[in-house]
Amino acid sequence: MATFPISIDSAGGEYMESVLVVGWAKRPGDRIKAGDLLVTVETAKAATEIEAERDGFLATIQYGEGQEAPVGAVLGTLSDTDVISESKLVRTKADPASVDLPNVAGREPSPADAALGKVSAGRINASPLARRLAQAARLDLATIAGSGPNGRIKQRDIAAALAAKEIPATGPADERTDAETAPPGPVPAAWPPRSLDPIVLLHGFAADRSLWRQVIPLLSTAREVIALDLPGHGSEAATSVTSIEAIALDLSDRLEAMRVSRAHLVGHSLGGAAALSLSALGCLAVRSVTLFAPGGLGPEINGGFISGLSSATSAEALDQWLGVMVAERSSLPAGYAAAAFRQFQRTGNAATLAMMASVLFPGGTQAFNLQSALSALTVPTRLVWGKADRVVPAAHAMAAPGFAALHLLDGVGHVPPIEAPALAARLIAETVLSAG
Numbered sequence: 001m002a003t004f005p006i007s008i009d010s011a012g013g014e015y016m017e018s019v020l021v022v023g024w025a026k027r028p029g030d031r032i033k034a035g036d037l038l039v040t041v042e043t044a045k046a047a048t049e050i051e052a053e054r055d056g057f058l059a060t061i062q063y064g065e066g067q068e069a070p071v072g073a074v075l076g077t078l079s080d081t082d083v084i085s086e087s088k089l090v091r092t093k094a095d096p097a098s099v100d101l102p103n104v105a106g107r108e109p110s111p112a113d114a115a116l117g118k119v120s121a122g123r124i125n126a127s128p129l130a131r132r133l134a135q136a137a138r139l140d141l142a143t144i145a146g147s148g149p150n151g152r153i154k155q156r157d158i159a160a161a162l163a164a165k166e167i168p169a170t171g172p173a174d175e176r177t178d179a180e181t182a183p184p185g186p187v188p189a190a191w192p193p194r195s196l197d198p199i200v201l202l203h204g205f206a207a208d209r210s211l212w213r214q215v216i217p218l219l220s221t222a223r224e225v226i227a228l229d230l231p232g233h234g235s236e237a238a239t240s241v242t243s244i245e246a247i248a249l250d251l252s253d254r255l256e257a258m259r260v261s262r263a264h265l266v267g268h269s270l271g272g273a274a275a276l277s278l279s280a281l282g283c284l285a286v287r288s289v290t291l292f293a294p295g296g297l298g299p300e301i302n303g304g305f306i307s308g309l310s311s312a313t314s315a316e317a318l319d320q321w322l323g324v325m326v327a328e329r330s331s332l333p334a335g336y337a338a339a340a341f342r343q344f345q346r347t348g349n350a351a352t353l354a355m356m357a358s359v360l361f362p363g364g365t366q367a368f369n370l371q372s373a374l375s376a377l378t379v380p381t382r383l384v385w386g387k388a389d390r391v392v393p394a395a396h397a398m399a400a401p402g403f404a405a406l407h408l409l410d411g412v413g414h415v416p417p418i419e420a421p422a423l424a425a426r427l428i429a430e431t432v433l434s435a436g
Contacts, residue, residue, distance in 0.1 A: 003059055005074040006038055008050055018068045019048070021075065022210070022339070025346055026058045032078060037346075039075055040339055048335065049342060050075070057082045068154075126153035133158045133217060137422035155217040162218060162422065197262045197287050198224035199432060200255065204269030204293075204415075205360075206309040206353055208234030208343070211268060215417050218425035223432070226263075228254065230274060232356050237349035242359045244296070244368045248277035252284060261285055264432045268292040268417055269392065270360070273370055280373040288380040288435040290428050292416050293389055296370030298396040303364020305391050310353035315341035327388035327413040375401045380434040384427055386412030386419065405431075 008019055019041040026038055036052045059079035063069040124141045126134070130153045134141050137158065144161050146153035199219065203211040209227035216225050231239040231250045241247050251274060255263065262285040267275030272294025279286045295301070308321035319337035323329050344350060360367055374381070381404040385394045391414040400406045407427060409416060417424045 002080045004054065004056070004078045004080075006050060006052075006076045006078060007072060007074050008041055008048065008069075009072055018070050021063045021065055021067050021069060022213075023065050023343075024061060024076075025342075028058050028060060029082065030058050031082070032056050032058055037342055040342070041069070041075075042333070049339065052078065054078065056080050124153065125151055130155050130158050133214065133421070134161075136214065136420070137162055137218070156221065159218055159221065162426075163220075196223045197264060197435075198226050198260060199428065200260070200263045200265050200275075201225065201227040202251070202265070202267040202271030202274050203227075203230060203233070204271050205306065205357070206233070207268075210234075211415070211417055214421035215425045215428070218422060219429060226255075226258070226260070230271060232349055232352040234347065237347040237352060240352050240355065242356070244273055244277045244360065244370070247274045248281055251278055252281055255284060262287055264288045264290070264428075264435065266290045266292075266428055267294060269414065270295050272296070273368065276370040276373040277368075279377060280370075286377075286379055288382075288431045289377055290382045290384070290431045292384045292424065293386065293392050293394075293414050294370075294383070295366055295392060296368050297374065297399040298393065299365050299369075300393050300396075301361055301364060301366050302391045303361060306357050306361050306364070310350065310357045312341065312344075318344075324390050325414040326419055327386060327411050328419070331419045371399050374399070374404070377401075377404075380431050381405070382407070382427055382431045384409065384416055384424070386414060386416055388412060389414045 022040040022042050024039045026032060026036070032038070032052045032055060034052055034054050037049050038052055038058070039050050041048050041050065056078040057080075059077045061076045063073070063075050069075055125146060126141050131141065133155055134144070134153075139158065139161055141153060144153050144157050145151070147157050201209065201212045201216075203209055209229050212227050216227065219225055228251060229236040231241040231247055236250075239250060241250060247270075264287045265275040265278065267273070267290075269292070272291040273296040275289060275291060276294065276296060278284060279289060302324065305321055305324050308324075309318070312318035312321060315338040318341045322332060322337050322340065326332060381401075383397055383400045383404055384407045385397045386409045387394050388411065394408060397406055397408065409420060409423070412419045
């Protein structure tokens with residue numbers, strides 16, 4: 001059996017030391033055709049899609065979603081035969097904060113791995129993700145001590161630096177369990193007990209749990225963070241729902257299966273509406289609620305945006321609509337639209353999204369009202385809205401009850417988790433901390 005490496009050596013001439021694996025489009029054992037998308041990686045500036053150079057089968061995955069890989073390292077392998085021994089498949093844990101390269105999953109260090117710790121003249125030794133997070137938080141990398149190999153600054157070092165600047169933390173960083181880093185997906189037969197109530201993150205319409213990619217590393221590593229895909233989205237693309245109540249029931253069932261009975265809820269846009277509806281069900285002991293431009297607080301919504309997202313037939317068309325959701329297009333990483341469009345194609349949920357849009361937002365109107373659910377909350381509650389929101393009017397924030405904290409952000413559009421991730425993480429942490 002001949003095998004062929006899957007790797008990346010550069011991205012448009014950009015200087016790189018490592019890349020972040022965003023997601024694999026195939027699984028070990030899948031048949032591959034030349035030109036098929038294999039894996040998407042992210043550098044400090046752009047998302048890059050790696051396609052197969054030959055026909056074959058995906059044999060192994062060396063770096064899983066969320067892990068950093070040195071430039072030139074073997075991300076996985078292709079085989080010319082479909083004879084794959086399960087015992088030889090490399091299974092990685094999607095926990096970028098706990099993986100120190102090189103030597104993931106028992107690999108022998110390669111020359112590219114050894115090069116990871118080296119610093120070019122005058123360049124600070126930091127991962128692309130750490131650079132992006134530091135830039136978002138306006139931190140000077142020169143003042144941060146790196147905990148990675150050869151003093152490399154990693155995302156956990158950025159989180160520690162933010163904590164030192166009095167961004168609330170919820171416990172010591174060494175209390176994480178394997179369950180806290182487990183990605184959403186098939187639920188294990190038994191989840192270990194939780195010492196702290198987890199934070200549950202819910203994304204907006206036509207997005208997926210990757211919306212929170214820049215926020216999660218900035219939250220305390222002592223508390224479990226669970227990012228779920230809404231029904232009809234991402235890994236739940238096959239699940240079709242026709243009401244906000246059905247979304248909440250689906251989320252409730254999944255959280256119950258994960259043995260989550262108490263949680264801090266965080267939602268963006270449709271995910272915010274889902275968080276309010278989930279709170280109203282009463283099946284979950286809600287400890288706090290943080291809402292970013294939530295749906296359900298007024299009838300108005302940008303119907304063209306909703307329709308454009310769910311019906312875009314090209315990356316170029318999608319790019320135009322994605323530009324509507326942010327105040328400044330520069331806040332979207334290069335290649336974001338292309339990667340998002342490929343994700344739509346992979347999940348094949350365009351028809352489901354169109355159906356959900358027709359019942360949840362008929363005629364460009366929000367068909368549900370959750371003001372009473374918001375007013376009924378008895379836990380710490382925070383609403384965050386970008387003043388430049390062109391999807392859900394910031395005027396809806398005026399529906400916030402007197403007990404809720406309200407933040408109106410200058411220079412931010414509809415997606416604070418993307419446009420202002422450091423502030424988003426801080427506000428989530430403050431809400432969680434205030435619950436005691």
